[in-house]
Amino acid sequence: xxxxxxxxxxxxxxxxxxxxxxxxxxxxxxxxxxxxxxxxxxxxxxxxxxxxxxxxxxxxxxxxxxxxxxxxxxxxxxxxxxxxxxxxxxxxxxxxxxxxxxxxxxxxxxxxxxxxxxxxxxxxxxxxxxxxxxxxxxxxxxxxxxxxxxxxxxxxxxxxxxxxxxxxxxxxxxxxxxxxxxxxxxxxxxxxxxxxxxxxxxxxxxxxxxxxxxxxxxxxxxxxxxxxxxxxxxxxxxxxxxxxxxxxxxxxxxxxxxxxxxxxxxxxxxxxxxxxxxxxxxxxxxxxxxxxxxxxxxxxxxxxxxxxxxxxxxxxxxxxxxxxxxxxxxxxxxxxxxxxxxxxxxxxxxxxxxxxxxxxxxxxxxxxxxxxxxxxxxxxxxxxxxxxxxxxxxxxxxxx
Amino acid sequence: xxxxxxxxxxxxxxxxxxxxxxxxxxxxxxxxxxxxxxxxxxxxxxxxxxxxxxxxxxxxxxxxxxxxxxxxxxxxxxxxxxxxx
Amino acid sequence: xxxxxxxxxxxxxxxxxxxxxxxxxxxxxxxxxxxxxxxxxxxxxxxxxxxxxxxxxxxxxxxxxxxxxxxxxxxxxxxxxxxxxxxxxxxxxxxxxxxxxxxxxxxxxxxxxxxxxxxxxxxxxxxxxxxxxxxxxxxxxxxxxxxxxxxxxxxxxxxxxxxxxxxxxxxxxxxxxxxxxxxxxxxxxxxxxxxxxxxxxxxxxxxxxxxxxxxxxxxxxxxxxxxxxxxxxxxxxxxxxxxxxxxxxxxxxxxxxxxxxxxxxxxxxxxxxxxxxxxxxxxxxxxxxxxxxxxxxxxxxxxxxxxxxxxxxxxxxxxxxxxxxxxxxxxxxxxxxxxxxxxxxxxxxxxxxx
Numbered sequence: 001x002x003x004x005x006x007x008x009x010x011x012x013x014x015x016x017x018x019x020x021x022x023x024x025x026x027x028x029x030x031x032x033x034x035x036x037x038x039x040x041x042x043x044x045x046x047x048x049x050x051x052x053x054x055x056x057x058x059x060x061x062x063x064x065x066x067x068x069x070x071x072x073x074x075x076x077x078x079x080x081x082x083x084x085x086x087x088x089x090x091x092x093x094x095x096x097x098x099x100x101x102x103x104x105x106x107x108x109x110x111x112x113x114x115x116x117x118x119x120x121x122x123x124x125x126x127x128x129x130x131x132x133x134x135x136x137x138x139x140x141x142x143x144x145x146x147x148x149x150x151x152x153x154x155x156x157x158x159x160x161x162x163x164x165x166x167x168x169x170x171x172x173x174x175x176x177x178x179x180x181x182x183x184x185x186x187x188x189x190x191x192x193x194x195x196x197x198x199x200x201x202x203x204x205x206x207x208x209x210x211x212x213x214x215x216x217x218x219x220x221x222x223x224x225x226x227x228x229x230x231x232x233x234x235x236x237x238x239x240x241x242x243x244x245x246x247x248x249x250x251x252x253x254x255x256x257x258x259x260x261x262x263x264x265x266x267x268x269x270x271x272x273x274x275x276x277x278x279x280x281x282x283x284x285x286x287x288x289x290x291x292x293x294x295x296x297x298x299x300x301x302x303x304x305x306x307x308x309x310x311x312x313x314x315x316x317x318x319x320x321x322x323x324x325x326x327x328x329x330x331x332x333x334x335x336x337x338x339x340x341x342x343x344x345x346x347x348x349x350x351x352x353x354x355x356x357x358x359x360x361x362x363x364x365x366x367x368x369x370x371x372x373x374x375x376x377x378x379x380x381x382x383x384x385x386x387x388x389x390x391x392x393x394x395x396x397x398x399x400x
Numbered sequence: 401x402x403x404x405x406x407x408x409x410x411x412x413x414x415x416x417x418x419x420x421x422x423x424x425x426x427x428x429x430x431x432x433x434x435x436x437x438x439x440x441x442x443x444x445x446x447x448x449x450x451x452x453x454x455x456x457x458x459x460x461x462x463x464x465x466x467x468x469x470x471x472x473x474x475x476x477x478x479x480x481x482x483x484x485x
Numbered sequence: 486x487x488x489x490x491x492x493x494x495x496x497x498x499x500x501x502x503x504x505x506x507x508x509x510x511x512x513x514x515x516x517x518x519x520x521x522x523x524x525x526x527x528x529x530x531x532x533x534x535x536x537x538x539x540x541x542x543x544x545x546x547x548x549x550x551x552x553x554x555x556x557x558x559x560x561x562x563x564x565x566x567x568x569x570x571x572x573x574x575x576x577x578x579x580x581x582x583x584x585x586x587x588x589x590x591x592x593x594x595x596x597x598x599x600x601x602x603x604x605x606x607x608x609x610x611x612x613x614x615x616x617x618x619x620x621x622x623x624x625x626x627x628x629x630x631x632x633x634x635x636x637x638x639x640x641x642x643x644x645x646x647x648x649x650x651x652x653x654x655x656x657x658x659x660x661x662x663x664x665x666x667x668x669x670x671x672x673x674x675x676x677x678x679x680x681x682x683x684x685x686x687x688x689x690x691x692x693x694x695x696x697x698x699x700x701x702x703x704x705x706x707x708x709x710x711x712x713x714x715x716x717x718x719x720x721x722x723x724x725x726x727x728x729x730x731x732x733x734x735x736x737x738x739x740x741x742x743x744x745x746x747x748x749x750x751x752x753x754x755x756x757x758x759x760x761x762x763x764x765x766x767x768x769x770x771x772x773x774x775x776x777x778x779x780x781x782x783x784x785x786x787x788x789x790x791x792x793x794x795x796x797x798x799x800x801x802x803x804x805x806x807x808x809x810x811x812x813x814x815x816x817x818x819x820x821x822x823x824x825x826x827x828x829x830x831x832x833x834x835x836x837x838x839x
Contacts, residue, residue, distance in 0.1 A: 201597055269616060
């Protein structure tokens with residue numbers, strides 16, 4: 001059994017940057033990625049804001065050197081870009097020299113192509129290559145292919161907005177149990193009309209910049225992103241003498257079992273997930289130096305999550321903030337995006353500001369961190385919650 | 401008004417797929433949400449779309465629906481006062 | 486490390502399999518390219534207030550989970566792990582169709598909410614009020630195998646004692662039409678008995694839900710022990726026989742130790758070669774079994790294979806209809822299952838009598 005789960009590489013592409021360095025620079029300068037939508041033609045373009053990645057599909061295709069015959073969804077493009085950066089960052093030259101797996105998360109999958117060609121598929125042969133790219137596992141297979149992962153454990157998790165946190169959790173368990181020496185974990189989701197309209201029907205899309213934990217929060221901004229982490233066992237770290245960015249120290253997963261979409265009023269599932277993660281990490285609440293909250297800026301989430309944080313941390317609430325005001329809610333990818341941000345916070349000893357906050361919520365008296373702040377960091381908790389009652393918490397630490 | 405109420409009952413049963421409830425089981429003053437007919441927050445969103453689609457009434461905040469959807473009686477009154485189609 | 490047992494099963498399939506007191510006693514012979522399941526009476530398992538938003542796949546999943554729990558004599562479990570290759574297709578089609586047809590207007594939330602891949606897992610948790618670990622795997626033909634792998638990891642390390650796992654996929658009419666256009670579904674109607682002789686492209690498609698309670702504690706009613714499971718995204722440069730050999734080696738077994746192989750042949754002339762390589766080579770002297778002529782192909786059809794193998798191990802009966810050859814008809818101890826879809830996402834599962 002490997003005790004430690006080391007993070008040795010990261011890659012990310014989001015609305016605030018096309019790689020790790022650019023993302024960190026935006027977080028430091030408070031530069032949000034939220035804007036009007038430009039790449040999807042939707043009737044709602046004037047009433048929503050999104051976290052969109054600058055590149056067009058064509059540009060992404062060129063960056064990856066793919067022939068025009070490819071049948072990649074935008075989810076797959078973004079996933080490959082972030083996963084490749086993670087491999088490079090981890091200094092991996094031969095992916096198959098250790099037992100390597102890939103666990104990816106997505107909720108949109110190939111829906112962007114399906115919605116673009118749905119009725120054309122039946123009549124236009126040139127679009128038919130995208131039909132088999134619809135299912136959620138397709139982008140994962142493509143990422144594995146691009147990374148050269150063969151004959152391996154490659155799978156996909158879809159638990160709505162907690163998906164990527166669960167990918168990290170499974171990856172960590174596979175390393176700990178010795179089933180894998182190395183595993184690339186993370187998630188990718190692109191924007192789509194399907195999700196824009198879906199969240200619109202739930203009336204939880206803000207028409208302006210999302211403001212997590214604010215009394216007058218109007219809902220979330222959808223975002224698109226991909227991020228991957230390379231997790232490696234003690235054995236690999238030792239024999240390759242690898243620099244370790246941080247460790248996955250704890251994880252917890254619970255179900256709210258309350259409602260198909262809404263979180264319970266007192267955040268039962270969220271509380272259980274945080275408590276379980278602390279237990280796995282063998283830490284107590286006072287050991288947490290920062291919480292990167294799920295904080296989607298919907299009325300329901302922020303109230304429920306805030307109450308759950310109060311239940312777990314009682315009178316000693318650590319600094320917390322949501323980075324969704326920077327990136328938007330990137331759905332299945334969110335847990336991986338925020339994992340990268342958590343590791344960067346550990347490395348640089350900083351806390352990111354919770355942008356757009358103006359008014360204290362009246363239900364409780366906890367306030368997120370509002371300014372960018374330097375602070376000695378040692379252990380960070382990251383929350384991700386989703387539809388279907390799925391609640392997940394990951395704890396990252398500097399030391400094993 | 402009676403026609404509108406009947407129409408609303410039929411639409412509610414059909415659109416919300418209330419398998420175990422018949423139109424004639426719903427009284428004008430029955431509470432629709434919670435312990436009454438058992439409707440929930442998702443149903444409220446469905447009803448908001450019905451108001452928009454059938455009667456041209458736009459609600460921008462789901463919280464507004466709470467009072468309007470109290471009962472068939474209240475809902476019918478609200479629709480007849482605010483409908484644009 | 487603790488041993489992992491299959492303590493209960495439930496199969497809702499295109500055969501009458503949901504009644505655990507029977508075992509393929511009566512076969513339904515289909516002649517089609519798309520075959521629906523034989524439905525149990527869902528009202529026996531799901532209340533009207535719960536079922537009113539559920540599409541067929543969700544109903545199949547929830548009903549199968551309830552039957553599996555009853556078969557294990559449990560009210561709830563420590564964790565719920567679901568696999569679905571295509572997710573909630575009917576609601577996805579419904580929401581997307583409405584979105585396009587109505588130009589993004591007058592859309593209602595129900596089908597969107599129900600379209601997420603983890604709907605079945607979430608609904609089972611709600612129904613059982615189970616606040617434990619809840620995962621959904623969505624990786625093509627190893628979606629179900631991923632649930633087994635995860636549950637096994639958890640049970641072996643004593644992180645849970647009882648876990649409900651299952652594979653579920655539903656037919657979506659439009660998606661089926663599209664998969665017919667690209668020849669993933671056979672163009673012509675094919676009969677149950679002639680599936681493997683069809684010599685045409687594509688498979689006969691279906692739907693289904695196969696759920697199991699796994700535990701690290703054996704009970705008198707247990708079906709089998711899960712010895713090992715491995716999944717492979719691709720074969721790389723190897724042949725499937727090489728991979729089968731190394732999988733058996735890893736588990737310290739030689740070919741003779743395998744009493745039966747359960748193969749996922751679906752009658753697709755382009756891809757059945759993987760199965761044929763094993764049945765005419767490595768396992769030519771082993772009892773061979775197939776099942777997709779009974780349950781059809783779908784992304785979690787291999788969970789029907791596990792149902793079949795579990796039933797065989799428990800009852801020690803081998804139904805005539807599933808035999809590919811005639812070498813052994815009793816004393817089944819160790820069964821190897823192999824499945825793949827369109828040359829990718831291969832899996833080996835090893836079960837043993839307990």
